[in-house]
Amino acid sequence: MVTTVRERLLQHRSHPDRYKWIALSNTTLGILMATINQSIVIIALPDIFRGIKLDPLISSNTSYLLWMLLGFMVVAAVLVVSLGRVGDMFGRVRIYNLGFAVFTAGSILLSVVWLQGSGAALWLIICRVIQGIGAACLFANSSAILTDAFPADQRGLALGINMVAAIAGSFIGLVLGGVLAPVDWRLVFLVSVPVGLFGTVWAYYMLEERGVRKAAKIDWLGNITFAVGLIAVLVGITYGILPYGGHNMGWSNPWVIAAIAGGLVVLVVFVAIERRVAAPMFRLPLFRIRAFTAGNLAALLAALSRGGMMFMLIIWLQGIWLPERGYSFSSTPLWAGISMLPLSAGFLLAGPVAGRLADHFGARPFATGGMLLAAASFVGLILLPVNFSYIGFAVLIFFNGLAMGLFAAPNQTGIMNSLPPDQRGAGAGMAGTFMNSAMVLSIGIFFSLIIVGLSATLPSALYHGLAGNGVPHAYAAKISHLPPVGSLFAAFLGYNPMGTTLAPILHTLPHHTAAYLTGHRFFPTLVSHPFATGIHEAFWFATICCLVAAVASWMRGGKYYYTEPEAQVEIAEPERELAFED
Numbered sequence: 149m150v151t152t153v154r155e156r157l158l159q160h161r162s163h164p165d166r167y168k169w170i171a172l173s174n175t176t177l178g179i180l181m182a183t184i185n186q187s188i189v190i191i192a193l194p195d196i197f198r199g200i201k202l203d204p205l206i207s208s209n210t211s212y213l214l215w216m217l218l219g220f221m222v223v224a225a226v227l228v229v230s231l232g233r234v235g236d237m238f239g240r241v242r243i244y245n246l247g248f249a250v251f252t253a254g255s256i257l258l259s260v261v262w263l264q265g266s267g268a269a270l271w272l273i274i275c276r277v278i279q280g281i282g283a284a285c286l287f288a289n290s291s292a293i294l295t296d297a298f299p300a301d302q303r304g305l306a307l308g309i310n311m312v313a314a315i316a317g318s319f320i321g322l323v324l325g326g327v328l329a330p331v332d333w334r335l336v337f338l339v340s341v342p343v344g345l346f347g348t349v350w351a352y353y354m355l356e357e358r359g360v361r362k363a364a365k366i367d368w369l370g371n372i373t374f375a376v377g378l379i380a381v382l383v384g385i386t387y388g389i390l391p392y393g394g395h396n397m398g399w400s401n402p403w404v405i406a407a408i409a410g411g412l413v414v415l416v417v418f419v420a421i422e423r424r425v426a427a428p429m430f431r432l433p434l435f436r437i438r439a440f441t442a443g444n445l446a447a448l449l450a451a452l453s454r455g456g457m458m459f460m461l462i463i464w465l466q467g468i469w470l471p472e473r474g475y476s477f478s479s480t481p482l483w484a485g486i487s488m489l490p491l492s493a494g495f496l497l498a499g500p501v502a503g504r505l506a507d508h509f510g511a512r513p514f515a516t517g518g519m520l521l522a523a524a525s526f527v528g529l530i531l532l533p534v535n536f537s538y539i540g541f542a543v544l545i546f547f548n549g550l551a552m553g554l555f556a557a558p559n560q561t562g563i564m565n566s567l568p569p570d571q572r573g574a575g576a577g578m579a580g581t582f583m584n585s586a587m588v589l590s591i592g593i594f595f596s597l598i599i600v601g602l603s604a605t606l607p608s609a610l611y612h613g614l615a616g617n618g619v620p621h622a623y624a625a626k627i628s629h630l631p632p633v634g635s636l637f638a639a640f641l642g643y644n645p646m647g648t649t650l651a652p653i654l655h656t657l658p659h660h661t662a663a664y665l666t667g668h669r670f671f672p673t674l675v676s677h678p679f680a681t682g683i684h685e686a687f688w689f690a691t692i693c694c695l696v697a698a699v700a701s702w703m704r705g706g707k708y709y710y711t712e713p714e715a716q717v718e719i720a721e722p723e724r725e726l727a728f729e730d
Contacts, residue, residue, distance in 0.1 A: 170354050171297040172306050175290040176313045177347050178248055181340055182283040183317030184324060185255070186220055189276075190462070191322050191481040192329035192336040193217070194643070199333040200261070200268035212269040213637065214386055218588060219273050222382045223280030224287060225584035229430060230371050232288035232577020237366070240289040240296070240573050241355045247285020248351050252344030254278035258337035287314075287580045292572035295564045296358040301507050307564060308503015308557030312495055315556055318458065319485075319492035326482030367428050373418040374430065378585065380411030385592040389599065391631035396603045397596060431574045439566035440575065442704035443559050446515060448582040449697035450555055453522065453690035455587035456594025460683055461488060461545070463598075467635075467645075468534060468672040468679060475668070477644040490542040494549025495556075503557035511562030512704055518555030519698035522548055526691040530684050534676045555701070562704055594686045595633070601682020602632035606675065613674045618661050623653055635675065646671045 189196065193216065202209055235243040258275040261268055290310060298306045328335040384407030392398035399405075422428040435441045465484040466477070475483055502514045525548035532540060560579070567575040607628040614624035627649050638645040647666040654662045664670055 167356070167358075168297040168302075168306070171293055172309060174347065174351050174355060175244070175286075175293055176310050177343065178244070178286045178351070179290055179310055180313040180317045180320075181343050181347065182251060182279075182286050183314050184321040185251075185279060185337075185340055186224075186283070187318040187321035187458075188325040188328075188336050189216055190459075191325035191485050192333060194478070194481065195329035195333040196272070196336070197269075200272070201264045202266065202269055209266070209269070210390060210637070211387075212266065212273065214390070215273045216269070216276065218382075218386050218591070219276050220280040220283065221584055221588050222379065222386070223277050224284045225382065225581055225588060226375050226378050227281060227284035228288045228580035228584060229574070229577035230374070231285050232292070232573040232575070232580070233430075234366070235289045235292060235573035235577075236571060239357045240292045241351070241357050243285050243573075244289040244293060245348065245351045245355065247282045247289070248344060248348040249282070250285065251279055251282025252341060252348055254282055255337050255340040255344055259334045259341065261334075284580075287584075288577040289573055291560060291564055291576040291579075293355065293358075295567075295572050295576075296569075300565060303565060304503040304505070304507035304511075304558060304561040305500060306503070307561045308500045308506070311503070311556040311560050312499030312553060315499070315552060316492045316495045319488055319495070322458075322462075322485035322488060323482075326485045330482070365427055367422075367425050370418060370421050370425060370428055370430065373414055373421060377411045377414030377418055378581075380407045380414065382411075382585065382588050384408035384411060385589055389592055389595040389633060391633060396599055396631045396633065399596070430578065431571055434567070434571065434575055434578070437566050439562055439704045442700050443511070443515075443563040443566070444579055444582050446519065446555075446697040446701040446704075447559055447563070447579060448586045449693045449700065450519065450522070450552065450559075451583045451586035452590045452593070453526070453693040453697070454552060455590030456592075456686065457548075457590075457690060458488075459591060460594050460598065460686055461491075464534075464679070464683065467638075468676055469536070471644075471668040471672045472535060473668075477647075487538070487541075488545065490546040491549040494546045494551070495553040498550045498553025499557045502554045503561060506558035506561050511558035512702060514558040515555045515562065515701040515704075516698045518551045518553070518558075519694045519701060521551035521554065523691045523694035523698070525551055526687045526694065530687045530691075534680045555697075559701065593689060597686040597689060598679070598682035599632050601680075601685055602635070602675075602678045604678070605681060606632055606635075606678040609674055609678060613670070614665070617665060617670075618657055619650070619653070619665070632678075635671075644671065 193213070196216070197203065197213075202212065231243055231247075254275050257278065258272060261271050261275075263271055291307060294306045294310060295303055324339070325336055328339060384404045387401065387407070388397060388399045388404045390398045392401040392404070418430070419432070422430045422432050462481075462484050465487050466480040470480040470483055470487075471477060498518075502518070506514055525544050528544045528547075532544060563579050564572060564576065611624050611628035614627060615621050619627075630649065634649075635645045638648055644666055650662075650665060654666070657665070
């Protein structure tokens, strides 16, 4: 009976037209699962930390908070290019299937944690790293599997659906985390287990190797130097947003400086190694392909503009807009996720359509137009009052999502169409590394710009606001000089910053004063102007990134696809060409 079922499955997948849809549905499920889990903890963090009995706002616990947020992305960014190259060598489907299994194992381990306190936090971080390894396998090989399965004139639609799943999943995770975490925080991780088990079995039986394998030795020295260098840079950026000494941020911390500078030096060594080894993991000759280089530069800049935006919008909603409308701080994470749904709707609407149109007209008009529309939407967010009307906010983030959807699918299609068949895994991995690294860098940049804006005006506003409402002047001065990042993290986690900082003296204040200071309006009203200063700087940065990305996207050329020269038996890397159709 088992043999009969398997034979039927094999017969079903053997049909070329059926197989491409099997590959699309499975890879889309895998990418959706991975990206949902990438963001699901953002909203669920308050319930997770309460569940393990650990206060994330205590300074000694801040590193646990950061690694719960960013550990997944750092690991995925570091490994995705290596695993793409390994997929080219040993089989993309094999590495993709391994990713599904590893990710599922990580989800199971996350949902069965029995520890409490810092031990539980360390366990969760380690299991998130395991999830990140599985996700890197999925990210690195899904685009290559689809490119192998679909003919050139249909890849845009397939990659469009896949890219929409990747980007929309990060926003679906926000809502899903807000719904599941209050019921039981373990459900945030447990929800992936049945999906992962089903996807693992389905991928094992239904996906087949249709790509070109290229036997080669593993570039161990390149892998090690790349991992060490990139991890050092990303860890330095992560800790750069934390206070150090008497400074509001850690960019002057010798360890942060050493990590970033040392990481960059190691990456320079890595490039030198890759230029000399026979089978490098990072295929530098691919950058001679104009479409590949321009597409990756545009994707990196788009990720820089998008990565920190989600965090900033959530803080805006949770720390200011929702409390001013009567929502309790504890309920704002869920409602912030719901309020962001128009952004996901824009992605879902534009992605498949733009991908399909890119099959016929090329990537350039849609990717370039998407970046120009994204720049306009960021300018609109700058002009939007802090205490905005939701309709205006929803329209702007919808168009931002629409713009990113117009860009993402055609741009990825252009990158994949430009690659030689035996290097699609490596090329997809390189593109994934640029995007994931830019997401982490973007969060560091956005947080830094916000903190700079808050540092200029928040201390004075906080001091006068507290002192004017009966808080002793000495205590008001003490609170006003606390690093602004504490208030940002509190709002991000659904805590009332005033309830936390004023807790030691609340019993000394009149009841009505204490209720006002810890209520819905005091902190949001106080922080509105300082926050606007910082977020405007962040959105101007995003606007510039989008405009430069539009220029890079336009420089890719017209409609194009890779072709092998016909008259040669063996072709050197520099001699491979692209065919262009203007």
